[in-house]
Amino acid sequence: MKKVLVTGGSGLVGNALHTVINESTSGDEWIFVGSADADLTDSNATKALFDRIKPTHVVHLAAMVGGLFHNMNNNLDFLRKNMQINDNVLQQSYEHDCAKVISCLSTCIFPDKTSYPIDETMVHNGPPHPSNYGYSYAKRLIDIQNRGYYEKSGCMFTSIIPCNIFGPHDNYKPEVSHVIPGMINRMYDLIHTVKDLPEEEKVFVVFGSGKPLRQFIYSIDLAKLIIWVLDNYESVEPLILSVDEEDEVSIFDAAMAVAKAFDFKGKLICDTSKADGQHKKTASNKKLRNLLPNFQFTPFEDGIKASVAWYIENITKARK
Numbered sequence: 001m002k003k004v005l006v007t008g009g010s011g012l013v014g015n016a017l018h019t020v021i022n023e024s025t026s027g028d029e030w031i032f033v034g035s036a037d038a039d040l041t042d043s044n045a046t047k048a049l050f051d052r053i054k055p056t057h058v059v060h061l062a063a064m065v066g067g068l069f070h071n072m073n074n075n076l077d078f079l080r081k082n083m084q085i086n087d088n089v090l091q092q093s094y095e096h097d098c099a100k101v102i103s104c105l106s107t108c109i110f111p112d113k114t115s116y117p118i119d120e121t122m123v124h125n126g127p128p129h130p131s132n133y134g135y136s137y138a139k140r141l142i143d144i145q146n147r148g149y150y151e152k153s154g155c156m157f158t159s160i161i162p163c164n165i166f167g168p169h170d171n172y173k174p175e176v177s178h179v180i181p182g183m184i185n186r187m188y189d190l191i192h193t194v195k196d197l198p199e200e201e202k203v204f205v206v207f208g209s210g211k212p213l214r215q216f217i218y219s220i221d222l223a224k225l226i227i228w229v230l231d232n233y234e235s236v237e238p239l240i241l242s243v244d245e246e247d248e249v250s251i252f253d254a255a256m257a258v259a260k261a262f263d264f265k266g267k268l269i270c271d272t273s274k275a276d277g278q279h280k281k282t283a284s285n286k287k288l289r290n291l292l293p294n295f296q297f298t299p300f301e302d303g304i305k306a307s308v309a310w311y312i313e314n315i316t317k318a319r320k
């Protein structure tokens, strides 16, 4: 039986894992922790957490996370905090003889100038997009550190590379949020708080040109894949966990899906004075498809519908 510690257990992906675990019949014990349980930038607090829980396995999700604008304004913090968190968690996992650690990288840490589709071999091939270099370099170091522990002691510390994630329990704070929770929050406010216009005359503003392309994975799908990785994937090499290349959508398409889920009757326009970030980061999930050919991803519009419904139902407790 495993005793699985989930760092970042109070976040978007942590909550999705919780939901999937609650529906499973496995006898493994899962412990979900957030920053209130231990500040993982603090090495003593991290050690105390591991001493108390004594995990056999770790799903390491905790990170300073944010959307394009949050990254652009705080690159140094993203670099330092994430390096501290990752070093503390990996070193404690090593000192506590954990049988496996799965840490989260991201498709947004790949080189800016690259060929497409991106695959697992390309993580370190060149500088990341300047908008999020702090987050990117800190995440890339996880892969380097995993290889170091493997070389030193044969540790099965590995990493997954999700594309953009969305779902219930996302972070909706305007200054921090990723594109989808940001749009959900702003569209809800436009519909419910702007009272002096009929809905048909309301205008929803998409930040940037709307043209960048992204792959989005529903958090519940990612949680199922993480459990599969925990039970079946025995390699230090990173594994991309993404929807298929043909499921890539533009930011404007994503805004249209959010509008449809809200049944918003107004207009959508693009504010091209705002930054777009990287134009695309198309990732190949060929390695995943070879290992797990029959995995069914939730269709994008269904995931958006469920996420909007969750937000409306949980408006008072959502992180905003």
Ligand code: NDP
Pocket (backbone or CB within 6 Å): 007, 008, 009, 010, 011, 012, 013, 014, 033, 034, 035, 036, 038, 039, 040, 041, 060, 061, 062, 063, 064, 065, 085, 104, 105, 106, 107, 162, 163, 164, 165, 166, 169, 170, 171, 178
């Ligand atoms: P969230 O922002 O939803 O959650 C972050 C989690 O990290 C929270 O549980 C938070 O705890 C915890 N945390 C942050 N700082 C600390 C700290 N100093 N000490 C302890 N815990 C801390 O993130 P997601 O669920 O979206 O992301 C999970 C992982 O997936 C991250 O590693 C992220 O980099 C990666 N990822 C995310 C993507 C996305 O689109 N969201 C895309 C690709 C990868 P609390 O809330 O209690 O403060």
